[in-house]
Amino acid sequence: MLIASTKNAERISLIARVWPRETLLQMGKIHGFYCPVCQAPVHLKTGTKRCWHFAHQPHHACFVDSEPETSAHLSGKEDLFHWCDDAGRSPQLEHYLPELRQRPDLYLPGIEPAVIEYQCSMIPEEVFASRSMGYLDAYITPIWVIGINHYHRQWERIRLSGFTSMAIRQSRVSPETHPFSSRYYVWFYDPSTKVIRCVHGLSPLSKTHFISQEKSVTLSVCKPYQLISPPQKFSPAQFKRYWLEMKKRKRQAIPYHMTREEYMLRAQTYQLNHYFACYPAFVGLPHHSFIHLMNPPLLWQMWVYLFMGVIEPKRYVMPRQIIEKAVQRGMGSLYELRHLPLCPLKTANQLVRIYLEQLIRLGIAEKMDDRYRLVYLPPKDLVISRLLEDDRRVLERLEETLLSNPIKE
Numbered sequence: 508m509l510i511a512s513t514k515n516a517e518r519i520s521l522i523a524r525v526w527p528r529e530t531l532l533q534m535g536k537i538h539g540f541y542c543p544v545c546q547a548p549v550h551l552k553t554g555t556k557r558c559w560h561f562a563h564q565p566h567h568a569c570f571v572d573s574e575p576e577t578s579a580h581l582s583g584k585e586d587l588f589h590w591c592d593d594a595g596r597s598p599q600l601e602h603y604l605p606e607l608r609q610r611p612d613l614y615l616p617g618i619e620p621a622v623i624e625y626q627c628s629m630i631p632e633e634v635f636a637s638r639s640m641g642y643l644d645a646y647i648t649p650i651w652v653i654g655i656n657h658y659h660r661q662w663e664r665i666r667l668s669g670f671t672s673m674a675i676r677q678s679r680v681s682p683e684t685h686p687f688s689s690r691y692y693v694w695f696y697d698p699s700t701k702v703i704r705c706v707h708g709l710s711p712l713s714k715t716h717f718i719s720q721e722k723s724v725t726l727s728v729c730k731p732y733q734l735i736s737p738p739q740k741f742s743p744a745q746f747k748r749y750w751l752e753m754k755k756r757k758r759q760a761i762p763y764h765m766t767r768e769e770y771m772l773r774a775q776t777y778q779l780n781h782y783f784a785c786y787p788a789f790v791g792l793p794h795h796s797f798i799h800l801m802n803p804p805l806l807w808q809m810w811v812y813l814f815m816g817v818i819e820p821k822r823y824v825m826p827r828q829i830i831e832k833a834v835q836r837g838m839g840s841l842y843e844l845r846h847l848p849l850c851p852l853k854t855a856n857q858l859v860r861i862y863l864e865q866l867i868r869l870g871i872a873e874k875m876d877d878r879y880r881l882v883y884l885p886p887k888d889l890v891i892s893r894l895l896e897d898d899r900r901v902l903e904r905l906e907e908t909l910l911s912n913p914i915k916e
């Protein structure tokens with residue numbers, strides 16, 4: 508904590524750094540320092556390793572649960588405070604919200620109040636969810652900025668799991684300019700370099716990996732409102748390259764680490780006399796909303812194909828029936844939703860429907876009332892090089908058709 512009260516209810520903030528060390532020590536000796544939330548005595552820490560701060564006694568349970576504060580957390584919180592202050596947002600540091608029993612790092616008052624939580628330490632998903640829901644229920648926009656220690660990028664992929672994937676938000680900036688662009692993003696901040704990084708254009712490759720594009724800037728050239736409306740420059744060529752690369756790997760790589768869902772799906776595919784690696788090119792289509800499903804599009808769309816193309820060809824089906832059949836075969840988790848508490852809700856039905864609408868645009872499915880069936884099935888092909896060429900062609904065609912005729916959600 509950077510804020511404490513004295514016995515006389517005087518508020519002592521360490522953020523302005525107006526108090527010399529000796530004065531603070533003296534003040535602590537005479538009046539003592541107390542937690543402004545639970546009134547328990549707190550220690551003043553004026554070491555050299557971390558920013559000066561206040562800390563509860565070890566094992567003391569405050570009204571608000573808080574994690575031990577690392578040096579990165581303290582200095583990041585301080586930077587973000589000054590940043591919002593300079594932008595005229597009148598931030599309130601560690602402002603206690605008694606009705607929520609929560610004390611965000613920064614509270615930004617206004618017509619649309621917001622809080623900024625700078626999260627460096629690992630927190631359980633339930634804690635993340637309940638804090639976020641607390642703010643949302645009180646009409647406060649929660650914005651989580653993740654500590655750079657949780658930023659894990661390999662090539663074009665970013666890994667987001669646990670609470671870092673729950674911090675994903677949907678940008679208010681719309682409409683989408685490109686059918687493959689994604690409004691989903693997450694922020695990271697590094698206090699040691701003062702660089703804030705927007706990882707945007709998120710599209711899922713697996714449960715924990717996402718294709719993304721990035722923009723990193725010095726905090727001072729960014730503005731706080733951009734936390735909810737980030738600048739997003741989307742490169743379609745880069746996205747398509749990564750997406751096709753992912754499909755190529757799926758066709759060519761020997762699967763060492765399979766999720767339970769992939770294992771079950773591969774087993775189903777072989778039982779139906781098909782090769783998993785030779786899935787048709789219309790399996791594995793991207794759409795920004797598909798981030799709402801835990802499993803990557805390639806897997807759950809493979810089941811749509813197996814069910815509508817192999818098990819029940821020619822029959823008109825509803826999205827709900829596709830999911831129910833997966834449940835019956837023990838693969839219900841293929842359609843498990845990702846927990847994104849900061850994004851508008853989507854249902855698995857809606858997502859399967861979007862995919863079927865994409866298939867209609869590609870001339871592969873047709874629709875009667877709200878039921879669908881596949882009308883074109885490519886001949887079985889086992890030549891990987893031709894399938895890879897198909898992947899590219901189908902993606903290009905999808906892009907072209909959606910550019911002129913986007914899918915309404």
Ligand SMILES: [Zn+2]
Binds near residue numbers: 544545546547568571
């Ligand atoms: Zn306390």
